[in-house]
């Protein structure tokens with residue numbers, strides 16, 4: 001058995017499919033590509049795949065990572081070519097490489113993710129107001145967000161998950177925010193949650209429902225440095 | 236859609252219902268095609284995407300370089316509300332174009348309870364509901380599917396219908412539209428409708444005048460122009476090995492109702508159950524060759540990556556080379572982790588063996604459909620199943636390790652008495668006893684599903700009145716009180732829903748007004764119990780001044796002109812009358828598939844014959 005690690009995109013076309021649907025789309029492609037994937041034992045064998053993190057519905061990505069157990073080692077370049085030939089529009093494999101079979105699960109090694117948020121601006125947008133709002137956010141020691149779930153309310157301090165100060169760029173039509181979020185064993189926050197708080201509590205002058213969120217990178221830590229999960233534990 | 240309304244898509248349930256871009260969907264450049272066709276199911280995406288007929292038509296149309304077929308389904312209520320608020324018209328999944336801009340909008344009529352959704356989708360598209368209000372800027376609204384054999388209640392909303400298997404007709408109709416457009420739309424919409432009426436199996440309701448007698452029954456249905464023929468006959472595909480089958484179906488991201496490969500073994504079923512409309516309208520039986528099926532199975536596996544394959548047909552276990560097919564498929568796909576399943580089982584031990592082979596170790600529930608509780612009533616409906624058959628089959632299943640069975644029954648069948656109802660309970664108890672005898676255990680689970688019988692057009696029971704709502708409920712209670720056992724679960728369909736289905740299945744044109752009124756008063760998604768509003772329907776009948784009992788509960792005279800007499804699946808009315816009498820005297824009629832012809836009229840009328848590879852003459 002070999003563990004193949006893949007870096008995959010989730011494009012505009014499938015922005016609104018769920019993580020589960022995304023995983024299913026990829027496993028079906030693995031089957032169409034007739035790759036020698038490993039299956040679990042039992043009455044209802046399923047393909048052994050593991051993802052780094054579940055992407056929210058509505059978010060696109062340049063950097064999804066998946067581990068696929070293979071019965072047989074096939075050249076990563078060949079895997080990429082065979083998968084890309086059968087993947088649906090919007091999903092492409094960007095990189096692939098084998099990692100140690102006993103390598104820690106992706107979910108356990110990733111610790112930071114970067115996003116870009118694009119928001120169309122309405123007539124009254126003021127760059128100064130937006131800058132002011134970001135500055136105020138940056139200056140706060142603690143920013144509490146109330147997350148509602150079927151299990152009840154949770155109070156989360158957003159600031160503890162902010163890895164770098166937020167950056168803003170804008171054009172006459174759009175404003176773009178770049179943010180880096182820490183992923184910890186205790187949890188993380190969603191970029192949409194940060195945007196919601198910026199708009200509601202810090203007067204960031206946009207409408208958050210129209211935002212398009214895109215994950216640009218996912219990082220793991222190795223020797224105190226941020227590296228791609230593909231750069232870890234090469235066999 | 237995706238980038239224009241992210242805020243809406245973020246709010247609604249399952250936004251992937253509306254965003255398209257699935258693998259194998261066909262996106263054509265509109266400027267390169269002559270005709271644009273929207274194929275629609277008046278139900279949600281997951282239901283629409285599971286319909287094999289629509290997949291077949293999508294393939295048939297998109298094979299034509301000049302035609303672009305797209306898909307559209309009923310938006311769920313949350314999406315509908317957002318679309319209405321923001322004035323977003325109903326759009327096609329492939330191109331995101333408003334449906335109103337296409338040339339044809341074709342609905343499949345799978346069940347009567349979807350009619351209000353058709354009106355709702357027309358309204359969301361900005362297409363006038365009544366055919367008479369449409370002009371050259373609107374698409375032609377077309378329909379097909381089983382309810383097209385009596386579409387009269389929908390006659391005022393549909394420009395034309397296609398009877399029977401439509402993969403050839405739908406292309407001919409589209410070509411007619413292309414020619415009509417190129418010629419500058421001569422004579423407007425009427426011009427195209429006249430061209431369409433000349434295509435066999437096409438029915439243009441507005442070309443027929445219906446008159447009524449003083450007692451409310453139909454007096455006459457008369458064509459009003461030379462293009463309209465007095466009787467419209469269905470069309471079928473004679474050679475299923477030659478016709479295109481969608482081996483590259485659109486692969487949904489969402490989990491749909493039938494989320495697996497559908498391999499169609501044959502069409503038609505001639506077992507002759509007298510309540511069954513499918514048993515008449517899809518006649519005669521025509522099988523695909525084993526080699527064709529194996530080839531299609533391979534292509535489907537290659538193009539979808541599904542890990543499940545279902546062998547679909549009206550009664551798949553009747554496929555003449557089933558054993559060979561199943562062994563070949565299991566052998567070939569075992570290592571590729573593709574499991575093969577049979578959705579419908581005949582009640583016999585051969586099927587149990589097969590099911591055992593297919594399921595190997597997993598013992599999920601087995602389903603049987605005795606339909607009626609006593610032998611007498613099973614003979615009335617011509618369900619050729621004896622108590623012994625059921626015992627043998629269920630016994631074989633228990634010996635093979637199954638411990639859960641589902642039994643399907645109907646109540647309200649012609650001639651049914653309380654004894655027949657109690658027979659259902661007794662049958663369930665005897666199944667339980669058998670289980671305990673065979674296994675010595677008590678851990679059996681029996682689920683009894685009871686539907687209320689709805690008489691359907693083109694069946695021997697088309698004259699038979701449905702029992703009243705109160706009587707349905709009384710019989711349900713009677714059954715409930717005869718079953719007191721924790722291992723037996725009882726499920727049934729809502730009686731009021733079955734009554735409404737009964738009204739529309741054998742209704743006439745005057746009911747169009749009831750559908751319109753009910754829709755205006757908020758009826759939609761009537762097939763979804765959480766949305767079904769019986770008071771809205773009752774109110775609509777009152778407002779329009781029609782009595783539902785006239786349509787549903789009245790026994791009709793054998794010589795009465797039926798609203799669908801001008802629409803034919805090829806069957807002789809005399810055959811249906813003979814069968815009606817046989818039913819009353821509990822006489823059985825054998826299957827014509829491998830036995831003798833029971834002279835239903837379909838083969839001679841259509842000039843066709845049975846194709847069954849188990850028949851000596853074909854070997």
Ligand code: SF4
Nearest residue numbers: 519827832833835838
């Ligand atoms: S005409 Fe005869 S052989 Fe053909 S479907 Fe009818 S009963 Fe069967």
